[in-house]
Amino acid sequence: MSDNQPMLSTSNLTCAFGVLRAVDGVSLDIRPGTMTGLIGPNGAGKTTFFNLLAGALKPTEGRVHFNGVDVTGMSPDRLFHLGLARTFQIPRPFRRLSVLENLLLAPPKQSGETLTGAIFQRGRMAREERALRDKAMGILDFMTLADLADQPAGKISGGQTKLLELARALMGEPSLILLDEPAAGVNPSLTNVLIDRIKELNRQGMTFFIIEHDMDFVMRHCAPIIALAEGRVVFEGTAQDAQADAGLLDAYLGTGVA
Amino acid sequence: MIGVISYLAFFGTVAAILAIAVLGLNLQWGNTGLFNGGVAAFFGAGAYGAMMLGGPADPQQLGGFALPYPIAFAGGIGLAALVAWAVGLLTLRLRHDYLAIATFGVAVALEAVARNAEWLTGGAKGMRGFPRPFEGLFADQFTYNLAFLGFVVIILIAVYAGLERLVRSPYGRVLRAIREDEVAARALGKNATRLRLEAFVLGSAIIGVAGVLYVSFYAFISPQDMAPILTFQIWAMLIVGGAGNNRGAVLGAFLIWGAWTSSGFLLSKFAPTAVQIYTGPIQYIMIGSVIVGMLLWRPQGLLPERIERTKTGNEAPGENASQG
Ligand SMILES: Nc1ncnc2c1ncn2[C@@H]1O[C@H](COP(=O)(O)OP(=O)(O)O)[C@@H](O)[C@H]1O
Numbered sequence: 001m002s003d004n005q006p007m008l009s010t011s012n013l014t015c016a017f018g019v020l021r022a023v024d025g026v027s028l029d030i031r032p033g034t035m036t037g038l039i040g041p042n043g044a045g046k047t048t049f050f051n052l053l054a055g056a057l058k059p060t061e062g063r064v065h066f067n068g069v070d071v072t073g074m075s076p077d078r079l080f081h082l083g084l085a086r087t088f089q090i091p092r093p094f095r096r097l098s099v100l101e102n103l104l105l106a107p108p109k110q111s112g113e114t115l116t117g118a119i120f121q122r123g124r125m126a127r128e129e130r131a132l133r134d135k136a137m138g139i140l141d142f143m144t145l146a147d148l149a150d151q152p153a154g155k156i157s158g159g160q161t162k163l164l165e166l167a168r169a170l171m172g173e174p175s176l177i178l179l180d181e182p183a184a185g186v187n188p189s190l191t192n193v194l195i196d197r198i199k200e201l202n203r204q205g206m207t208f209f210i211i212e213h214d215m216d217f218v219m220r221h222c223a224p225i226i227a228l229a230e231g232r233v234v235f236e237g238t239a240q241d242a243q244a245d246a247g248l249l250d251a252y253l254g255t256g257v258a
Numbered sequence: 259m260i261g262v263i264s265y266l267a268f269f270g271t272v273a274a275i276l277a278i279a280v281l282g283l284n285l286q287w288g289n290t291g292l293f294n295g296g297v298a299a300f301f302g303a304g305a306y307g308a309m310m311l312g313g314p315a316d317p318q319q320l321g322g323f324a325l326p327y328p329i330a331f332a333g334g335i336g337l338a339a340l341v342a343w344a345v346g347l348l349t350l351r352l353r354h355d356y357l358a359i360a361t362f363g364v365a366v367a368l369e370a371v372a373r374n375a376e377w378l379t380g381g382a383k384g385m386r387g388f389p390r391p392f393e394g395l396f397a398d399q400f401t402y403n404l405a406f407l408g409f410v411v412i413i414l415i416a417v418y419a420g421l422e423r424l425v426r427s428p429y430g431r432v433l434r435a436i437r438e439d440e441v442a443a444r445a446l447g448k449n450a451t452r453l454r455l456e457a458f459v460l461g462s463a464i465i466g467v468a469g470v471l472y473v474s475f476y477a478f479i480s481p482q483d484m485a486p487i488l489t490f491q492i493w494a495m496l497i498v499g500g501a502g503n504n505r506g507a508v509l510g511a512f513l514i515w516g517a518w519t520s521s522g523f524l525l526s527k528f529a530p531t532a533v534q535i536y537t538g539p540i541q542y543i544m545i546g547s548v549i550v551g552m553l554l555w556r557p558q559g560l561l562p563e564r565i566e567r568t569k570t571g572n573e574a575p576g577e578n579a580s581q582g
């Protein structure tokens with residue numbers, strides 16, 4: 001795909017809950033290789049927008065294209081198969097599965113994942129499992145979670161759970177990852193690990209679309225930056241543009257911005 | 259002595275049959291988180307299905323068709339699976355509590371059908387005369403009963419082994435993921451709707467196997483045998499044994515069935531007549547108390563679910579022994 005072609009684009013995307021238009025006619029593009037930031041006050045519609053992109057909600061109006069394919073209204077599982085992965089604002093680990101199992105689960109099209117495969121194709125299943133296990137341990141290592149591989153995912157800290165969600169998403173080899181407030185509620189040292197790993201993945205070519213309240217993080221690492229307020233795009237540009245836009249900072253982001 | 263062995267064989271046969279049903283429920287609830295409140299319906303479907311196909315002809319009814327045992331066996335399982343598939347299509351989108359109510363309702367409705375559709379099921383008096391398998395091969399009833407126990411135990415072991423394979427595979431892992439968080443499982447590419455339906459149908463088919471064996475053993479089936487108390491008994495067995503653990507499911511079946519039959523025996527033997535007439539209700543209260551007590555004090559059951567551990571300790575440099 002050429003660099004000018006957006007990886008993801010929405011046109012007039014709208015989601016109404018009754019009279020509340022949580023997302024109201026949003027048209028935007030995510031270019032491959034970027035770390036696009038999405039900011040905006042609480043209730044601006046950011047999470048709802050992600051839910052529309054990931055198929056968790058169906059839009060009232062508008063379209064979504066992913067890698068040139070119209071994916072409007074497509075289910076989350078099919079979108080994941082097409083290479084679109086996401087994490088959740090409030091993490092959703094599989095609590096009574098081990099950390100490692102949380103990762104092993106994610107890759108699509110495992111032969112042991114069907115009834116017949118699990119019962120009759122034992123050799124093939126075992127081979128696949130070994131390969132997945134190596135891959136998963138590599139990713140856990142990269143995310144500094146290797147020591148926790150055997151722990152139940154419900155027993156690790158909130159910050160580690162955020163790392164786990166990203167690790168899990170990586171197992172599916174997506175081309176775009178949506179991160180909903182990855183740093184929220186994470187202690188500073190883990191936040192540094194998280195940011196470092198996201199940057200590294202981005203350097204290797206992964207595209208990210210990130211909702212984040214930590215303005216320091218967004219200003220420093222995200223480009224472009226998109227601001228949402230009351231379901232509408234109110235700003236789109238670089239960190240410098242945002243800094244220059246005093247109105248944006250005051251009106252939508254509050255004070256205390258670095 | 260023969261009397262004791264005879265009794266133990268009888269007890270073991272019924273307990274093993276119920277254990278198969280508990281294993282089916284464990285696939286649904288223990289592994290997939292599907293709250294099947296209508297276990298009795300699928301048990302009854304298996305039993306009635308086998309009886310209609312394999313039972314003797316009756317001029318007052320549509321069946322039976324006196325078909326060979328394997329066909330009756332497969333037909334009973336098929337009917338249980340078919341009912342589960344239809345119920346699943348309609349109700350599996352429901353949340354836990356609603357799914358429980360819906361499946362309970364289905365079971366009560368099917369029991370009413372069995373009780374009233376005399377042309378099909380013989381009504382309240384039930385259907386009798388199911389030709390018990392391989393009965394001609396054995397000289398006396400005692401030997402036959404031991405052989406039948408062996409037959410049931412072999413099927414129990416086969417079901418257990420098959421389910422263990424399944425739940426230790428990526429398939430079982432996906433089912434547990436759906437149980438833990440369906441939204442997250444979907445976001446990771448899993449078709450939760452299809453998988454839930456599969457697990458529901460497969461679990462119900464296994465409960466149907468138990469129904470088929472039940473009618474094979476007693477040669478008789480009536481609406482009484484698919485009353486709601488059966489659903490509660492099977493649930494008590496799973497909760498006591500340990501949801502999510504197949505060995506726990508089997509253990510729970512034998513323990514609860516032992517408690518059920520011995521309480522019945524003790525009440526009938528030693529309780530004053532005034533109390534004896536309440537044997538049924540007393541046992542119901544007992545089952546209810548066991549369920550509530552376990553959920554309060556040991557919700558994970560006697561043999562809790564185990565979390566899969568890696569077997570790759572040799573790879574990590576020494577300190578991989580993190581344990582929880
Ligand atoms: N499922 C829903 N039903 C009704 N209203 C919703 C639902 N989800 C979100 N909302 C509303 O939509 C608005 C946007 O919410 P959200 O997307 O979570 O905002 P953000 O993530 O930007 O904080 C809020 O007013 C919220 O209350």
Ligand SMILES: [Mg+2]
Binds near residue numbers: 046047048089
């Ligand atoms: Mg949000």
